[in-house]
Amino acid sequence: MHWYILGPGAIGTLWASLLLQAGHRVTLLQRQPDAKHQRIEIISSRGTSGIEPATEALSSEGPDIEHLLVTTKAQQTEAALAQIIPRLTPDAQVVLLQNGMGQHEAAARLLPSQLLWAATTTAGAWRESPTRLQLVSLGSTRIGPWGTNQMLQSDGWGALEIDLESTPDIKSVLWRKLAINCAINPLTALHHCRNSELLTDPARHERLRQVCHEVETVARALEIRLFDTPLAEQAEAVAQSTGNNLSSMLQDIRLHRPTEIEHITGFLCRQAEHLGLSVPVNQALLEQVRNLNVAKEFPPD
Numbered sequence: 001m002h003w004y005i006l007g008p009g010a011i012g013t014l015w016a017s018l019l020l021q022a023g024h025r026v027t028l029l030q031r032q033p034d035a036k037h038q039r040i041e042i043i044s045s046r047g048t049s050g051i052e053p054a055t056e057a058l059s060s061e062g063p064d065i066e067h068l069l070v071t072t073k074a075q076q077t078e079a080a081l082a083q084i085i086p087r088l089t090p091d092a093q094v095v096l097l098q099n100g101m102g103q104h105e106a107a108a109r110l111l112p113s114q115l116l117w118a119a120t121t122t123a124g125a126w127r128e129s130p131t132r133l134q135l136v137s138l139g140s141t142r143i144g145p146w147g148t149n150q151m152l153q154s155d156g157w158g159a160l161e162i163d164l165e166s167t168p169d170i171k172s173v174l175w176r177k178l179a180i181n182c183a184i185n186p187l188t189a190l191h192h193c194r195n196s197e198l199l200t201d202p203a204r205h206e207r208l209r210q211v212c213h214e215v216e217t218v219a220r221a222l223e224i225r226l227f228d229t230p231l232a233e234q235a236e237a238v239a240q241s242t243g244n245n246l247s248s249m250l251q252d253i254r255l256h257r258p259t260e261i262e263h264i265t266g267f268l269c270r271q272a273e274h275l276g277l278s279v280p281v282n283q284a285l286l287e288q289v290r291n292l293n294v295a296k297e298f299p300p301d
């Protein structure tokens, strides 16, 4: 199978290596590729390995695409897909492997005949440079068809050497990830702190609990089952176990990149609004992070 990867950041590069390892062909779609192939080193606790996927300019012209993996930031999904749609075959399989929610509906509108998948992963990796990927952990990955309850098999993913499960209810899995991201990401971005520092400061900790309470209210109204235990407990456990991490939103802020706030807290607030529910703590966080995005004011390290 030939997989094209749209958005070859850390997760896209990691998937390029997993798909190549499983015997697939891989092409990275890039804005300005330097060469026809790109050598990338993957550094992990098991040592260093190299991959050499093909690269191609992101363009509406080129060979047909039957398998597309989208790993862009959530907010870039529509624009990126729009560029590639003329090349997608009518029955192409398209997998969105991203943080956040809201982009799946937009993608489904753009791809009426193609088979759309949503996936989420807890894999941890970061790109030291365009040619070096640091792999922290392979984590676990869940995938399911978007907009249908049919249990289908995503082409060729069964051969990937990772903890991967298919689920008929990917929406609930995405909601669980969203709930944790609502609890941790905006607060760490605003306070410029590591995940565990949300728990050691009583005021931040209290705000985290308030965020969780509002998220649970919205999920309940939508009949989404989050966790068996309170969300705050789950978020605290994740903040603890990823204690040394800089959340992805804080990393974006530090690198002066737009954040995924509109697809995390923004998505939650839009759902609340449709339901006529009030989520003042999340609404305030949404506005504060939006202002951070605009103002680009950063406290020193």
Ligand code: KPL
Pocket: 099, 180, 181, 184, 185, 195, 238, 242, 245, 246, 247, 248, 249
């Ligand atoms: O997914 C994450 C992120 O940073 O986006 C968490 C779970 C908060 C870990 O940092």
